[in-house]
Amino acid sequence: MLTSKLEVLVDFGATADQKLVDKTLNELKSHDGVVEAVFKDGAIMVETNLPSTNILDMVTKTSGKRAVLQGFGETQSAVAMISSQSCCQSRVMGVIRFQQSTEGPLVADGSIDGLSSGLHGLHVHDTGDLSQGCNSIGGHYNPLGAPHGAPSDEVSSRHAGDLGNIVADETGRATFRIVDNVLKVMDIIGRSVAVTDKKDDLGRGSSPTSKIDGDSGKPVACGIIARSAGIFQNPKRICACDGVVVWDEKDRPLAGRGRRVEKKSCCQKDKENSGEFQRCCKV
Template identity: 70%
Template sequence: MVASKLEVLVDLGPKPDERVLEKTLKELNSQDDVKQAVFKDGAFMVETTLPSTVVLDMVAKTSGKRAVLQGFGETQSAVAMVSSQVCCKGGVLGVVRFQESPDGALIADGSVDGLRPGLHGLHVHDAGDLSQGCSTIGDHYNPHGSPHGGPTDPLDRRHAGDLGNIVADERGRATFRIVDNVLKVWDIVGRSIAITERRDDLGRGTSPLSKINGDSGSTIACGIIARSAGVFQNPKRICACDGVVVWDERERPLAGRGRRETGDVQKPCCKTETQDVKQCCQREKAEVQKPCCKV
């Protein structure tokens, strides 16, 4: 199996507890799927074949601290924020990360919530156009004009973007790690990743759609694939202007009301009264109207 290197940042405070560090490293290194785990430059460096979400959960549970993935992969990396592209609650939401390993294989590592339990197709599409949601992302990425197939099929019998299926558990969460020998990071940056409502039959079904999209139904979630930071390439600890620390960022909306409600945390951009700061802080007070939720 191809291993990935993860940079896991943990909320250890100004002076890390050596006992917590030792306990966490011992737990990580005891896993058969962890090649090596060390603490370096304020973060855990983990080389593993486990999905990143599994590692994050393990670190958080063992240390008793909040943990976030700060960097993924040493070589070319990309990421997509996947959602059902609707502003109301109850949709599909997740993250898919991509890394090109030193031997050229592409690793797709993801965690997606809000799915119906069972199998769902996962595909890279031609376009990174979300102007009309997932309906404008184009067809499967297929530079060689091949029929639809499965990820283990040769290139003349699969779309380059065919990544097979992911499995959602009874809670609606799919955690996965796929190794693909066709796609490259720079082929997919600017394109999109999509999840379908049904299982992909990998081009082996009897439906006329089998050789087109695996008869996997409509797209229920998608996201644009963008370049991302590898390990120790992202020094961010606090978000510019709005003062939301990296620990709280994933638990808050991306914008609008509620973004900067940090309790007793002082908002750095609101400490002075310059014109630029005033404009920045006005965003906190603005109510973001969600058009699809008006009716």
């Protein structure tokens, strides 16, 4: 069983309630697929083979507190924030994290919202060029010049970037954890990852594009793959530039409109909350 280690930062406050911490840890440990869960340096470290989104949901529901994935993996890690890049009428957004041990397979762990229900192809593409949105990311990452195939195919019978299909439920969310023996994290940093509007036929179809892209259609969302922090490698709790704490940051854009709380500066008293400071100032 290939596991990953996750660092889950939870908004327990300045002094964590030990009973609440223990309750959260015990709930995690009660689930199959969770090997270990410990509270360390103000965060919960979880070793698991479950998707990180499932772990975050468990922590949030059990503790009643805000939680965010602060670190993923112990060694080589990367992340892609994907979106529809204004390419489509629908709004698709998500996060995909990549992690790899020194000599082990790659793990692609993600959650994407806004998809139509059903199967969608997932592929790593050649470039990280988003100048024309998802139209400028090139073809599938394919250093050996192989035909398109399935993740289970031999290296000579698939693109290195072929990650198969993910499944979106009736709400449009796809949560997944893919283990791949071909891709290497250090080879894909700076490239892009995309999800397509149709399912990937894995190179088994009769369409002329089956051996090119699995007849999976155009990307509906994409993003650049960037290096990211492993567990306990990122001490950030608050963004000094705008006062947004890490728990709130995950629900806001990286910059621009909507990033900060409108009409209130950090540490300004909130009249609607009996003169107390906004929570953005509490770390």
